[in-house]
Amino acid sequence: MATVDYDEAAGPEMELSDEELEREAEGYKEQGNAFYIKKDYSEAFNYYTKAIDVCPKNASYYGNRAATLMMLSRYREALEDSQQAVRLDDTFMKGHLREGKCHLLLGNAMAASRCFQKVLELEPDNSQAQQELKNAESILEYERMAEIGFEKRDFRMVVFCMDRALESASACHRFKVLKAECLALLGRYPEAQSVASDILRMDSTNGDALYVRGLCLYYEDCIDKAVQFFIQALRMAPDHEKARLACRNAKALKAKKEEGNKAFKEGNFEEAYDLYSEALTIDPNNIKTNAKLYCNRATVGSKLKKLEQAIEDCTKAIKLDESYIKAYLRRAQCYMDTEQYEEAVRDYEKVYQTEKTKEHKHLLKTAQLELKKSKRKDYYKVLGVDKNATEDEIKKAYRKRALMHHPDRHSGASAEVQKEEEKKFKEVGEAFTVLSDPKKKSRYDSGHDLEDDDMNMDFDANNIFKAFFSGPGAFSFEASGPGNFFFQFG
Numbered sequence: 221m222a223t224v225d226y227d228e229a230a231g232p233e234m235e236l237s238d239e240e241l242e243r244e245a246e247g248y249k250e251q252g253n254a255f256y257i258k259k260d261y262s263e264a265f266n267y268y269t270k271a272i273d274v275c276p277k278n279a280s281y282y283g284n285r286a287a288t289l290m291m292l293s294r295y296r297e298a299l300e301d302s303q304q305a306v307r308l309d310d311t312f313m314k315g316h317l318r319e320g321k322c323h324l325l326l327g328n329a330m331a332a333s334r335c336f337q338k339v340l341e342l343e344p345d346n347s348q349a350q351q352e353l354k355n356a357e358s359i360l361e362y363e364r365m366a367e368i369g370f371e372k373r374d375f376r377m378v379v380f381c382m383d384r385a386l387e388s389a390s391a392c393h394r395f396k397v398l399k400a401e402c403l404a405l406l407g408r409y410p411e412a413q414s415v416a417s418d419i420l421r422m423d424s425t426n427g428d429a430l431y432v433r434g435l436c437l438y439y440e441d442c443i444d445k446a447v448q449f450f451i452q453a454l455r456m457a458p459d460h461e462k463a464r465l466a467c468r469n470a471k472a473l474k475a476k477k478e479e480g481n482k483a484f485k486e487g488n489f490e491e492a493y494d495l496y497s498e499a500l501t502i503d504p505n506n507i508k509t510n511a512k513l514y515c516n517r518a519t520v521g522s523k524l525k526k527l528e529q530a531i532e533d534c535t536k537a538i539k540l541d542e543s544y545i546k547a548y549l550r551r552a553q554c555y556m557d558t559e560q561y562e563e564a565v566r567d568y569e570k571v572y573q574t575e576k577t578k579e580h581k582h583l584l585k586t587a588q589l590e591l592k593k594s595k596r597k598d599y600y601k602v603l604g605v606d607k608n609a610t611e612d613e614i615k616k617a618y619r620k621r622a623l624m625h626h627p628d629r630h631s632g633a634s635a636e637v638q639k640e641e642e643k644k645f646k647e648v649g650e651a652f653t654v655l656s657d658p659k660k661k662s663r664y665d666s667g668h669d670l671e672d673d674d675m676n677m678d679f680d681a682n683n684i685f686k687a688f689f690s691g692p693g694a695f696s697f698e699a700s701g702p703g704n705f706f707f708q709f710g
Contacts (some may be wrong), residue, residue: 241274241275242275244274245270245271245272245274245275245278245281246271248267248268248270248271248274249267249268249271249280249281249284251267252264252265252266252267252268252270252271252284252285252288253284255267256284256287256288256291259291261288261291261292262292264284264288265285265288265289265292268281268284268285268288269285271284272285277308278308279304279305279306279308279309279312279315280305280312282301282302282304282305282308282315283301283302283305283312283314283315283318285301286298286299286301286302286305286315286318286322287318289301290318290321290322290325293391295322295325295326295391296322296326298318298322299319299322299323299326302315302316302318302319302322303319305318305319306319311342313339313342313343313346316335316336316338316339316342317335317336317339317346317348317349317352319335320332320333320334320335320336320338320339320349320352320356321352323335324352324355324356324359324388324389325388325389325390325391325392326389326391326392327359327385327389327391327392327393327394327395329356329357329359329360329363329389330356330360332352332356333353333356333357333360336349336350336352336353336356337353340353355388356388358384358385358388359385359388359389362381362382362384362385363381363385365377365381366378366381366382366385366398369381370398370402373405375402375403375405375406376402376406378398378399378402379399379402379403379406382395382396382398382399382402383399386399393419393422393423393426393428393429394428396415396418396419397415397416397419397426397428397429397431397432399415400412400413400415400416400419400429400432401431401432401435403415404432404435404436404439405439405505407439407507407508409436409439409440412432412435412436413433413436415432416429416430416432416433416436417429417433420433425456426456427453427454427456427457427460427463428453428457428460430449430450430452430453430456430463431449431450431453431460431462431463431466433449434446434447434448434449434450434452434453434463434466434467435466437449438450438466438469438470438506439505439506439507439508439509440508441506441508441509441512443470443471443473443474443509444474446466446470447467447470447471450463450464450466450467450470451467454467469502469503469506472502473499473502473503473506473509476495476498476499476502477496477499477509477512477513477516479495480492480495480496480499480513480516481516483495484516484519484520489520489523489524490524492516492520493517493520493521493524496513496516496517496520497517499513500513500514500517507540507541508540508541510537510540511536511537511538511540511541511544511547512537512544514533514534514536514537514540514547515533515534515537515544515546515547515550517530517533518530518531518533518534518537518547518550518551518554519550521533522550522553522554522557527554527557527558528558530550530551530554531551531554531555531558534547534548534550534551534554535551538551543574545571545574545575548567548568548570548571549567549571549583551563551567552564552567552568552571552583552587555567556586556587556590559590559594561587561590561591561594562591564587564590564591565584565587565588565591568580568583568584568587569584571583571584572584589666589667590667592667593667597647597650597651599650599651599654599655599664600651600655602621602647602648602650602651603617603618603621603648603651603652603655604617604620604621605617607665609655611656614652614655614656615656615688618648618651618652618656618688619688621644621648622645622648622649622652622688625641625642625644625645625648626641626645627641627642627645629641649684652684652688653684
């Protein structure tokens with residue numbers, strides 16, 4: 221038969237009387253008060269808990285522990301203790317005050333208002349309750365303004381309202397998440413990430429904060445990582461509609477962009493243009509990705525010779541992301557292709573100021589040279605030939621233009637017309653003098669000012685004409701009377 225060990229010296233446990241229990245609980249409370257005064261809130265919490273364990277029906281013990289929990293920033297637990305305190309004693313003014321303060325810190329301004337009004341019923345002159353009631357009313361107003369601001373997409377206003385509300389509701393995750401979401405929508409991703417991360421350090425399962433982290437990554441064009449956060453947010457909060465929509469948009473945007481890239485690489489430019497256009501309709505809030513899509517479409521547009529549209533797309537990309545170097549480079553090249561050299565120089569200067577590379581310096585110098593050349597007489601345009609025209613093409617063009625503008629041909633015209641044709645005749649001779657001389661042509665093509673190179677630029681258009689058409693079997697041009705002329709070949 222088994223034996224039971226029995227300590228006779230210990231004797232049976234004696235139950236304490238209610239009075240003794242109260243004295244023991246009061247002892248714990250006094251020790252808790254001593255630690256509270258020393259700001260050792262963790263130890264104060266332990267002793268108030270012991271007091272509650274001994275006398276669980278005492279409202280003041282819950283009130284004291286609530287005050288300690290508030291000092292430890294454990295507001296939800298403090299709220300529970302405050303509520304228990306006023307359940308035990310509805311006239312416990314400090315309990316109602318602490319409950320209201322916890323509600324306020326957690327962002328529940330309506331509930332806080334009810335608590336402060338209860339305090340004022342018990343103690344009408346309570347200045348703290350009067351002030352906290354005003355704070356609660358202010359929070360309700362900031363919430364109302366933020367809601368209107370969000371609907372109007374005035375995200376700066378929402379951030380302002382949430383900052384003001386958080387001055388009194390510093391522990392409200394809802395306000396912090398809304399602020400973080402609007403910071404993300406404003407493109408202030410590091411700030412948004414910081415706010416969301418602070419929430420997740422306190423509550424790793426917060427679906428709203430996980431959504432904001434994903435949103436920041438999504439807007440920074442880190443779509444794969446963003447999708448992971450959206451999925452995690454949906455695990456924590458299956459009904460999170462914003463996370464669900466963002467996840468769907470992220471996947472659709474990635475797929476459409478990749479289709480466009482594939483079509484471009486395969487040389488299907490029209491298809492690529494359409495796919496990038498479709499991608500741009502998916503989410504107008506995704507600034508960074510849309511900037512890339514506009515730039516991609518501009519690249520395709522330049523391939524399709526839609527240069528003005530390409531310039532417009534680059535401008536839209538830059539408006540979305542002012543630091544987007546690739547968009548500046550693409551627009552500058554389009555400006556060069558359309559001979560808008562001043563605009564090209566401006567863009568290349570912006571690029572070179574941002575990234576001082578040899579390549580960017582070369583591009584800037586090239587644009588500056590073309591701008592300088594564009595401000596001189598364009599001898600190729602004067603003769604009506606391409607810049608790659610051969611020597612024979614230049615001669616043929618001179619022959620045609622010289623005969624067209626020769627003064628004798630217009631001797632019967634008005635003085636004004638004669639003057640204009642004479643000017644054109646001289647320009648044709650000047651153009652031919654430069655472009656028919658290999659050395660002068662080379663200097664002209666490279667952008668040098670011929671007058672500054674000690675080259676003889678003095679000429680007589682009539683002498684050039686005579687020299688060109690003289691010789692055996694040459695062409696002659698004679699006037700037979702006022703306003704009459706005839707051509708004669710030898």
